[in-house]
Amino acid sequence: MADKVGINIKDNPNFRKEAGIFSLIAFSLGNIIGSGILILPAVTASLAGPLSPFVWLIGGILLLPVVIVYSKLARIFPFVGSKIRFINVTHGKVMASSVGWLYLIGTLLTIPIEAEATANYLSYVFPSIMYRGHPTIIGYFIESIIVIIIYLLVYLGIRGLSISVNTITYAKLGILIVYVLAVGYLDFHLSNFSMKFSPSFSNFLYAIALTMFAYGGFRSAMVYAGESKSDTGKAIMIAFVLSMIIYTLVPLVFIASLSTSVLSSGWSSLSKMSAPLAESAIIAGVPAVGALFILDGVISPSGASLIGAGDLIRYSYALAKAGSFPKVLGKVDVKRGIPILPVILFGAFSLLTLFMLSTFKESIGYLVATRILAYSTGPVSLFILSEKKSDKVLSFIAFLVTGLIFSFVGFPKTLFGTLVILLAILAMIPFSRNYIPALWYLGFSGIVTLITYFTLPTLFSLPIIILASTAFFYLATKTAKGDGENDL
Template identity: 80%
Template sequence: MAGNVNVGIKDNPNFKKEAGLISLIAFSLGNIIGSGILLLPAVTASLAGPLSPAVWLVGGILLLPVVVVYSKLAKMFPLVGSKIRFINITHGKVMASSVGWLYMIGTLLTIPVEAEATVNYLSYIFPSLMVKGYPTIDGYLVESLIVISIYLLVYLGIRGLSISVNTITYAKLAILLIYVISVAYLDFHVSNFTINFSPSFSNFLYAIALTMFAYGGFRSAMVYAGESKADTGKAIMIAFGLSMILYTLIPLVFIGSLSSSVLSSGWGAVGKMSAPLAESAIIAGVPALGALFILDGVISPSGASLIGAGDMVRYSYALTKTGSFPKALGKVDQKRGIPILPVAIFGAFSLLTLFFSATFEQSIGYLVATRLLAYSTGPVSLYLLTNDSRNRTLSLISFLVTGLIFSFVGFPKTLFGTAVILVALLAMLPFSKNYVPALWYLGFSAVITFITFLSIPSMISLPIVILVSAVFFYLAVKTGKGDGEVDI
């Protein structure tokens, strides 16, 4: 299968190649530094205390082999929605549909989470927007306006989307750099890192898993690869490298800036801060920066949601190309250069989910579970698409990493990811007989879910998860059988 894999694989000519390298970097980086950068440093601090910066660094290092795998796949498949389409080539439409639904559901659930993160930050100034951790009627109105604005920008097509994403991404990057430099200089207490705190090993691992909510945005550039002539793989690596630096420095500065009055209530109380970085800046004596972060509380999550909404439209196209969606959902408008019908459908669905989504902290574990399961398919596909022994070794290591981090999420979040795969498989069975290559995927998820259900001590469960992952990797590469694409 490692021959000329791109034979017969092409995009609709109505897509416009108008995104450059800077835009591709912005798509990945902008999705990485969404609401995660604003709220997660406080959540990980509540779980791991002064070890929080190490959590982010370890999370990035663990994910790095997976990032390299996807950067290689991005070069092999510079296509719209390629995150789904290469799986169809190696394992067929049944499995591609399962992965596509993991991406779709994960993204659809992320958009309301990002909108709530915005309202959460705004509630620091306008308390009437939130009550007991949940949006009020006014809060829901603000969230709805954000979602409507996002889908209107997506409707403009790749040029308008690129301009919006570039502006938002590099603006919030500038704000974060100002935060790191000014707060670290003005108010950094080394003593905060010596406060006695002994997190449980399971909490430390769960904190690492939560970092995947932020880091997982690295693959967004792949979705737009067919609308650019730039090197998507290079864009992914640059974006991830920058994010690792940011996500190590920001938790470090955040913890160093906390006052004794904040820490006197214990590390658990840090996770309840409504606007962590804004409050940190105010504590450091930079109220103007605190106000800027309230503004960033609107910019960062909205930017990530904008990219996610754009992703959804292109996922729809990719699933149509694999034969999993009706052709109407993949029809590319000649003027806009994107499928129009999904913009309206997903926009309406995103508005609906605003009123049923859980809080930020409750949701992210479930979202991470879907992302990690989706990660695992890339290493398997790369193994089948290459004869290079180094790439194949990299593929195995990456797959084992995804299995490990998926187990860190814990039960019942692992069950949610497994349920999505099961439903997608059952839905596709009437439409394709090529279901055997997808069975390993359900088995892999189900067995690790069962291990997490048993609540085995981590030191025992981790080697078991590695062994189980190795077995399913073998099954995955042995049963691979792809399908062709649908012409649209």
């Protein structure tokens, strides 16, 4: 069935196949190790204490079935913006619109969050950039300049984007390796892991959910699949395995490097650190590495934002192909090899949201909710497209995982994701009669939202989530009905 589907799908010939395997790996890896690597080790440690490295390891293992699903879909659908387009093929444009808006909003939220992470790290050296956890006028000015530069680089097209992303990704990977080796060797206090700490079950699960802010970047290579002749599925798997290693070692070294005076204030106080890894390196007696992290405070978030901005342009094209966006937003420029109008529109919107969002720690839960909801559609599509029994079992397991992680973020974050789906479906109903295949999606997110409204995640609520997810997975596979694509 997958082969038959692929015959009727094509990309605009103006897209250029200029991204190699290292670029595809960099797209996914660069999005995974963005601001999350700089801030989240301290945030997860504040929630899970010395168990924080296990939180990251568990988060990676938990998400692994979903990653494998998308690596398989990347091989079936090697097209631009394919994360949205395969949904249109299996469940129609109303469903594709819902998923597309989740990706769009999630990515649009990411860019200002990443810019704020940069301001946070710079404020460690220049305190005037931030005041009580919020950017000052100078801070907003710096964030605005970063966003403008990002969209200018996206405007250069896939070749310029690939060069920029490769340089940034492998540079920050080098900095992290230096941190793990230097700080791990010079200042590793094993006793820090034996300090008493009893995290609540809900906080532990929420910490796992927060790791998805970082790990969720695995899918970026898939967005550029149509602009490369390399194996996108392979690139996704390599990037994700590397990220799991990094996100287990960095929190491990971070906790081990902390002094008694820092930990004496309690694990919860770690979330207040403005530049956790830089401070960790300075405590360990290697200020040069700390200085590198102040530099990385600009590099890592900017790299993730750059990839995210590039994603947005491809999402716009995919939504136009599905008929959920005006065709003008999917028109590919001959010279640049990308749609130009979305660069201008999303650039302006990203600048606007810099001044509207809450702080990093308050915003990421909402972003995780949109990401996980969007990812829940991949397993359903693979179940329908693949005739392999092993793929169908994998799809079911991956879907259950997305349901569980979505519940981990808790209310009202779950409500935010549900409202995005509801508004997308309502907006598309006048333009398509094929809305039945999208109703399971609204029901799935709505039921999980209702459960999280009445209770925090517990050992008793999780089986209920699994049962509900099983029921909606069945509905999703039985009501599937796809639509064709627009010719752009």
